[in-house]
Amino acid sequence: NLGAPDGEESNKDVLLGGLLVPGFDKQSCASRYQSVYYRKNMTRLPSPYLIKRLREHEALQRRCGPGTKPYIRATERLRSEQQVLDSNDGCNYLVLISYRGLGNRILATNSAFLYALLTNRVLLVDPGHGNTLPDLFCEPFPGSTWVLPPDFPVTNFRDLDEAAPESYANVVVNRSRSVTGLRFVYAHLDHDASQANRLVYCDDHREFLHRVQWMILRTDQYMSPGFFFNPAYESELQRMFPRTDSVFYIISRYLMHPTNEVWGMVTRFYNSYLRDADERLGIQIRVFGDENKSAQHVLDQILACTSREHLLPAVASTGGGGGAPPLMTSSGSKAVLITCLSSWYHDNIREMYWKSGAENGEVVSVHQPSHEGRQHWFHGEHDMKALAEIFLLSLTDKIVTSGQSTFGYVSHALGGLTPYITYRTMDETVADPPCARTVSMEPCAFTVPHFDCVKKDYTVDIPPRTATIRTCEDVFWGVKLT
Ligand code: GDP
Numbered sequence: 001n002l003g004a005p006d007g008e009e010s011n012k013d014v015l016l017g018g019l020l021v022p023g024f025d026k027q028s029c030a031s032r033y034q035s036v037y038y039r040k041n042m043t044r045l046p047s048p049y050l051i052k053r054l055r056e057h058e059a060l061q062r063r064c065g066p067g068t069k070p071y072i073r074a075t076e077r078l079r080s081e082q083q084v085l086d087s088n089d090g091c092n093y094l095v096l097i098s099y100r101g102l103g104n105r106i107l108a109t110n111s112a113f114l115y116a117l118l119t120n121r122v123l124l125v126d127p128g129h130g131n132t133l134p135d136l137f138c139e140p141f142p143g144s145t146w147v148l149p150p151d152f153p154v155t156n157f158r159d160l161d162e163a164a165p166e167s168y169a170n171v172v173v174n175r176s177r178s179v180t181g182l183r184f185v186y187a188h189l190d191h192d193a194s195q196a197n198r199l200v201y202c203d204d205h206r207e208f209l210h211r212v213q214w215m216i217l218r219t220d221q222y223m224s225p226g227f228f229f230n231p232a233y234e235s236e237l238q239r240m241f242p243r244t245d246s247v248f249y250i251i252s253r254y255l256m257h258p259t260n261e262v263w264g265m266v267t268r269f270y271n272s273y274l275r276d277a278d279e280r281l282g283i284q285i286r287v288f289g290d291e292n293k294s295a296q297h298v299l300d301q302i303l304a305c306t307s308r309e310h311l312l313p314a315v316a317s318t319g320g321g322g323g324a325p326p327l328m329t330s331s332g333s334k335a336v337l338i339t340c341l342s343s344w345y346h347d348n349i350r351e352m353y354w355k356s357g358a359e360n361g362e363v364v365s366v367h368q369p370s371h372e373g374r375q376h377w378f379h380g381e382h383d384m385k386a387l388a389e390i391f392l393l394s395l396t397d398k399i400v401t402s403g404q405s406t407f408g409y410v411s412h413a414l415g416g417l418t419p420y421i422t423y424r425t426m427d428e429t430v431a432d433p434p435c436a437r438t439v440s441m442e443p444c445a446f447t448v449p450h451f452d453c454v455k456k457d458y459t460v461d462i463p464p465r466t467a468t469i470r471t472c473e474d475v476f477w478g479v480k481l482t
Pocket residue numbers: 100101102103104105285286339340341370372374375376382383385386387389404405406407408
């Protein structure tokens with residue numbers, strides 16, 4: 001018994017319609033088996049074709065992953081510094097470099113997995129400085145590890161940049177697609193990647209990349225919408241995801257299972273402060289720049305948004321001093337979960353509902369798990385708190401997120417929630433309107449190709465749009481799947 005709430009253990013499909021494979025140890029990664037008791041039923045189900053491809057991919061990770069003979073052979077070839085083309089083992093690899101904040105890393109990992117699936121490559125994730133990946137997530141593939149082993153032979157792989165001779169742009173533009181003599185190809189899809197490097201999105205892997213055993217990928221971005229511009233992946237993506245707005249949602253349910261330590265933080269907080277409310281509202285506040293500064297315009301914008309969208313009740317104008325407060329209230333309860341690096345916004349909103357009651361009689365409680373002060377990079381405990389908060393936000397019923405924040409994107413997309421997103425202003429004013437309901441639950445992608453994938457002419461800047469890919473509400477150069 002995993003102690004699921006409400007004793008409804010036997011009624012739930014913990015494997016999510018075949019998305020998850022049975023056979024993992026239930027005690028070592030409880031979130032895999034317990035999430036279903038905390039989440040709403042899935043609003044998008046995995047297609048039978050996707051399930052088939054996932055099983056094939058798991059077999060690939062098992063057959064070729066670290067510790068296997070093919071992996072040992074592949075790394076020996078890489079170490080020998082000779083050209084590494086055309087392996088006989090049928091084992092090709094995608095190494096994802098981890099960098100930037102946790103939201104960025106989750107977006108990158110989710111979409112790198114889709115790329116690995118599309119190109120039949122074993123996904124190996126750099127555990128990052130301080131080896132924080134295993135503190136955060138359980139292994140997603142049975143009988144195999146996705147953590148890049150510490151003895152990976154390209155020792156300086158985290159230093160690769162656009163100037164690398166192995167960069168995809170260099171291979172395509174200067175080497176006329178010849179990979180002869182290269183040990184690996186490096187895909188640079190950082191948020192500021194050049195147009196030439198973004199050609200990866202339009203690559204037909206069958207052309208020459210399939211010969212390259214090792215691909216190293218740098219991205220801090222959500223890449224998936226970019227793959228939808230590529231005619232080579234069109235039918236495969238269509239079969240995997242008949243509904244394009246479910247790509248992150250379904251992949252994250254498959255791939256992202258927090259470790260017991262993080263999941264304990266999620267469930268303890270949820271059960272203490274959120275579970276018993278009639279409704280849960282998440283508010284994710286990200287203030288770029290001076291994170292510790294208390295920004296009145298940010299607070300004003302959030303309150304303008306929650307009022308305009310009827311997410312929070314107005315407070316009674318009589319305040320606390322006037323009429324007699326009611327003995328009991330039966331108007332329902334709302335638990336507000338706030339996440340932010342600072343506690344100032346939480347304190348203000350909580351005090352507002354302490355000094356005066358809600359006009360409609362609702363009982364409003366306001367909670368914030370942590371206020372870390374500032375962002376840290378690859379710091380175990382800090383990252384675990386951030387991940388727990390991302391998961392807590394994803395368990396709310398409605399959510400307000402901050403524009404341009406990947407932390408916010410991941411929180412709503414994981415929950416299958418279509419958020420109200422607050423617009424980021426540069427001049428410390430309140431945006432008008434303060435927020436908007438977005439067109440879908442998918443995260444925004446900032447680095448898609450800005451050219452036509454059929455013509456592959458990267459010198460002509462045309463942000464492509466299709467019927468299912470729209471401009472993001474909060475980033476005019478970004479796109480999202482709908
Ligand atoms: P972005 O910068 O908003 O796109 O989000 P990232 O997640 O990529 O980077 C921000 C980092 O700052 C997070 O990973 C956390 O380390 C930290 N951080 C930002 N907001 C919060 C928050 O609300 N709670 C916690 N615990 N950490 C936060």
